[in-house]
Amino acid sequence: MWSSFVGNVSRFLFEDRNTCFDILALSYNQLPRELKLCFLYVGVFPEDFEIPVRHLTQLWIAEGFIPVRNGINRKLEEDMGIAELYLAELIDRSLIQIARRRSDGGVKTCRIHDLIRDFCINVSMEEKLFEVHADADLLSSSCNNNTIKARRLSFQGNISHSTSSATTLGSLSIRSVLSFHVIEEYNCMKYLEWILKHFRFIRVLSLEKFPSDSSIIPKGIEKLIFLRYLRISSSDDVSIFIKSIPSSICKLLYLETIHIRGRVEKPLPKSIWMMKQLRHLNVTRGLGLSNPWSWTTKLLGDDDHALSNLQVLSNLTVSPTTELLFSKSSLFPNLRKLHLIFDHPKYSDASKILASLQGSNNFQNLKTLKLEILKFGHALDLFPSVLTKITFMDCRLDSDHVKILGKLPNLRILKISFYRLPDKSRMLSVMAGEFPQLEAFQMINCFGIERWEMEMHAMPNLQRLVIKGCYGLRSLPHQLWSLTHLRLVEVSGSISEELNKELKELKMKDGCKLIIS
Template sequence: MTEAVVGFVLERLENLLIHEADLLRTVKGDVNLLQDDLRIMNAFLKDSEGKGDGQEMVEVLIDLIRKAAFGAEDVINTYMAQVIKQRRRKLPMKLFHCFDQALVLHQAQSRANEEAEQSLQQRRRNVEEEDVVGFGNDTAKLVYQLLDRSRSQRKVISIIGMGGLGKTTLARKVYNNTRIKNHFAHCAWVNVSQEYKTRALILDILKCVGPISEETYNMSDEKLKGELRDKLKGKRYFVVMDDVWKPQFWDEMRACFPNDSNGSRILITSREKEVASNAGSNPPYFLPFLDKEESWELLCKKVFQEEKCPSNLESLGRQLAESCKGLPLSIVVLGGILAKKDKTPQTWSNLIGNVNWFLIDDDNKRCSDILALSYSYLPRKLRVCFLYVGVFPEDFLIPARTLIQMWVAEGFISVQNDSRKMDEIDVAEYYLEQLIDRSLIQVASRKSDGGVKTCRIHDLVRDFCIKMSIQEKFYEVRVNSADLRRSSNSSIPRRLSIQGNIDSESISSSRTSNNSISVGSLLLFNSYSHYNPLKWALKNFRFVRLLSVEVSDSSHRSRTFPKEIGQLVFLRYLKIAYTGRIRMASAGRRYLVYYWKSFPASICKLPYLETIHVEGWIVKYIPNEIWMMKQLRHLCARYGIELKPPSKIGHTLSNLKVLSFVQVDKETSILFRKSLFPNLRKLHLGKWFRRQIDESMASEILASLESLRNLQILKLSNFKFWQRLDLFPSSSSSSKLTKITFVDCEYLDSNHLMGSLGKLANLRILKIRGWLSSPSQLHFMAGEFPQLEVFKMIGLRDIETWELETHAMPNLKHLVIERCTSLRNLPDELWSLANLRMVEVSNIEADLKEKLVIKQSR
């Protein structure tokens, strides 16, 4: 497993040498030699992939390669920084001398890997087959599906969930159920695992069906499949295939199982959602985590067996059980540990706050082995993305957009060999969905279009990521002052995540506070009060590619960006999120807003900066130098920025994809008429703090948006639609707009506006929040909104009636109505929409609520 991060570093170095050839042209000969060495090392790593664990010689070599790669990276960065600053010097070479060793050591590899894999699988089964509580309802649901006589065709049912969630335990409960045994003529159980052999699995199933002759053992693989099919022909059978990893597994086994329309069933357990998708059209059964009471019951069972927990331990025990976050694996292993320790409050108190680290300790491999299976099975390109999620604090709701942009900035995403011509953000979104489908990352919330909005990972998984990252020198997490002070005795990490309250003494004494060239990423999640963390970061980490500062700060009303930020010459990603105490009102709501006095021009001169994300309000205009940032992709300030058109002809933000949000003024329409954002995908325009946009300005701005040919998502705040304004009147059929959101806007003719929106051929999501002074009627005509899937009405207090003609928004799937307190009816035509799957209503009048209850009862 240890080669994943090293391989990523080598590949990034190769790409750096190619893409920065201009900066390195004075040392071209040395660069060519270095490239040759990198290719040799990378070839060795790819050939050794998955063979490092348990082979000391290989691990030693990989560690040598890691050190050499890190050293080369530091040297190149130092040289490039000086070139960028116009101070050139000879590139010192740090060549590598370990390749002869690589060949010799690689030849020494043996069958130890296969033996280690078998041992690992056995340890997994020893844990997962423990008797786990809390599966009563799950067992009943699955037994019902398996015995459902209305479905006579052969049916494949899949149980999906992360490692240690109890999939095998649940499958075993179902397999041993008396009703199951009595219903099926043949029942068989096979353990598949990652490195399965199809022939051996078929033989295992045949053994469950009946005696096997010597002739059967001598059959070819194809004849063996036919033999199993013949033995099951005409019989109602039930086969459990446990721990399936590869989607193609079902393709290899499908021919073994006849479909005689007699209710035969196959049950698959897997951590991979794709396995279920490939095995059949039936939706998989996603196994949930245990609740608090189930967790406590299981822990008691493992610690005290049939005895009752002493009253003086119950409070501590419940805390320990809850810290496992519903993962049966954690609870079972913790129970085994506690059962062997003194059952005293002092002993149990020592574990509070340290359970997960204790569970994945080197002396206790049961939990880490289970998680290691999932990690080792990941493709190399996903491993670094997965490990990286551990940089966020415990129980942190991770914005998917933030995670994706960080992956891109770190260089984890490659589109060079992608035949679908997706950009890096698209590929990163795909990677995130892959990790979710593999049960490693959990979805916390989804966006209206179904994409991931926020995500999280289980605490045990997070601690596993941190542990692996320390081993691979990928990143380190510091959570308190003592932790940071101890870092002075350790090596400087490549990435550093500081979490918790860190005092100024710790900062000054830390070894990382010495202008380190090694730290490439710095993430701060803290509550600072006595010093400026941004200034500290700029002083001590000049070579960072990624800087994320998310802290609370109530000591100042406003901040000024330090000019020194322009010295971070390698910076690709900048996020600054301060929470302050400035209250501003808008549409009857009050906000806590932190504002920045200025935005320094030095930021605009950073040659690699792609993402600027500021959680605040930038008061003054963005410097005109912003228009020279050809590499900028995301420019976001939650509470507003002000942009002026470029002073020179030909300057555009050609790669900008996201612009949010722009405080509009009289020059805003000029920005768009001049086609300064040719590739913009997402745009938020508006005014906050009750400063509404008059009709003439609104008309000019909306007309100017026609130049945004690639715009997909549009959000408008505090616009007044006094005239009969059309959105993109001349290009509604060719518009790429898929989502529009209105916030606190006023409409004197809402039906005309809806008619304009209804012509947008690709519009899939429409959200309206906080209409002001709107008419009392809403009317959708036939043929309007042909592709609309999601419609949300929130805070439309003046709307009394809603009329929907036949064939209007025929593809609607999801309807949300919230705080529409005057609404008295929903159109009858709504219930005839064939695709409507979800209707959510809240804070509505009692009359309408009663009508909906009656409608539902029918």
């Protein structure tokens, strides 16, 4: 019933909105309890909002919608795996739509139809799951109606009006505050102070569209004693600038995720090392870790400083301190994803840091590595063999580097973005037997590559190939089209006339799709 409705949304809308809701209710009632919560929760996002899947799944986990078996020592990939299965089920049922895909074919962003969003909001108000406050009048009516006491609030209206009218709401029962409205700079701190005062027991605080040039983490953040998830982001593509993150944030004993879309001028406070529960740490730019050893802590061992549950560390700026930290044996025992940025003058080459990755026991669980650096020398052979995904941003790689990468036995995803190839040959060459497990290969703005040669039995498991902005590339290797597992080739951006002609004349085998945009 619901799948047939999805294909004829416009017709049903013109007929009867109540009929649409009745049909949606049939599909909703068939969902298991845990899927019902995850589905309804998508309604907290604004209309036509493109939802990052990682953001959504992290929220599901923080909200307690994902079953937990091992307490604080549980593995993040297990939780994320369950969350992704839930998402896939909701997509299969046509309740959630795919907006964009990742390079490996996974879902990067998603959205829901406006009608489904309205359904989620209505049911959630009845279930007391969450309320959406799109304007001051709605919030005021909720305050005056004591029968509606939702556990979660999504603010999408005039924040200055909301803060004045919501003070009588049953704030002690609120567990999550999500804000999506643009906040003027002069109202920013007032809004945060209002949250600290009235919502002290929240577990989730997600703030979008904050002003870019204000210090937005108040020193009283430790008052949110049960906080598990903290996300702060600015409007559009502008990054927030933060002078420093207060050490008081480290007093939050349950905080698992810190995600700040902005630049932090000073390194994180030393007390960050005492946050044993922290699992996900992401600051878009300027993320620096302090040296935990000093005369005040010299009597403590390595284990006392280890971020023992940290599994995702994103956008870490490499510095002399980074080299020291990476050389220690057990500071990051469970780190699974690492993103390094090389913009320190001493670290224009990645050799020392890569040697640290390979030489310590820190990174036995590391699966995903992302690097932003201009040059490498010839240190790529220092990559841990356990890596399954590597991303290079703005890197100058030559044919020797490609050969070394091709020997990694477990590499499944390779993404390369750089401006030119140093080799005079201007050729990408992949030999037989190289990249034995590679499933997804993405090249972005590889301006210097003109030719790509590929021997038989190279990249035998390749399934997805994505090429963007490689206008110098004149052709693709003929061996590519004989790969048994190849399912998608996507070419976009400016391409040469030769490659454009070749692709238009190409006859794809059954089961393989070619997209040119």
